[in-house]
Amino acid sequence: MAATQDKLIIAGREFSSRLIIGTGKYETYQQNADALTASGADIVTVAVRRVNLTNPDEPLLVDFIDPKKTVYLPNTAGCFTGEDAVRTLRLAREAGGWDLVKLEVLSDPKHLYPDMEETMRAAKLLIADGFEVMVYCSDDPVFARKLEDLGCAAIMPLGAPIGSGLGIQNQVNIRLIVEQTSVPVIVDAGVGTASDAAIAMELGCDGVLMNTAIAEAKDPILMAKAMKHAVKAGRQAYLAGRMPRKKYADPSSPLAGLI
């Protein structure tokens, strides 16, 4: 089947899953690791923070999710300027030794919308520094185009505010971004349940990135499985090509030859 060779390629790297999951908000790192297994994801987003000096024996994420088997995508969450983002990711590169990163420069904590001016500035700095930048952005096709022109490795528009679980709020914009973009487009943020992920994929997105939808489900492991299926189903439906929408009914059984 064609779908088995249907790989996600970001900055020349091949991934078999189109689902990227976060590692925040889980009850334990063990639960997170179990959700990762259930989701089938190849990539996890991670944050960069000061080590706990008072308790160096505290469990570390790397003890539960092996960075040799799962690609760590360090993010810049919590950074509000381009300089903060660059500083954080340079440290992440030294800690992990890889250059694929998720850039997010946020603005107001109330809605966590990306500050697109700062995001653009940070993207330039990071690309000049040799990073492969997957960029969290607004669902504005104009900025998406500008970020692609800068050389970002993936364009990651929000579906809805981070952690809101409201689903894809502006399907028209996501579709416009998909149509105009030649690097992968990954919906990042806003997915609440499996159907939201399927919609993103049916719109032609190359992947979906989610954290809260899995971590804050009543049963995160089961939701991780559901998301795996939703992303696959949405992708296959997109590749299959949906039927046209019609205004009136069209019988499935022939009307001719009725007794």
Add this chain to the structure above:
Amino acid sequence: MQLIINGETYADLKTDMSMLDLLSHLNLPKAKIAVERNKEIVPKSSYATIVLQDGDILEIITFIGGG
């Protein structure tokens, strides 16, 4: 000597400590962290040769859960 590590003051540290000495003093696993010294990244390959100076400001980070 005195260092500022992750915003905290560490006084009475031995002088002429290398970065590697400090990491083992703090019980930190070298492979799982990264260090910034006075806003410059310290390459892992130079931990053994870098000698810390009184007043150095260090940031030591690791990966944690995030979205």
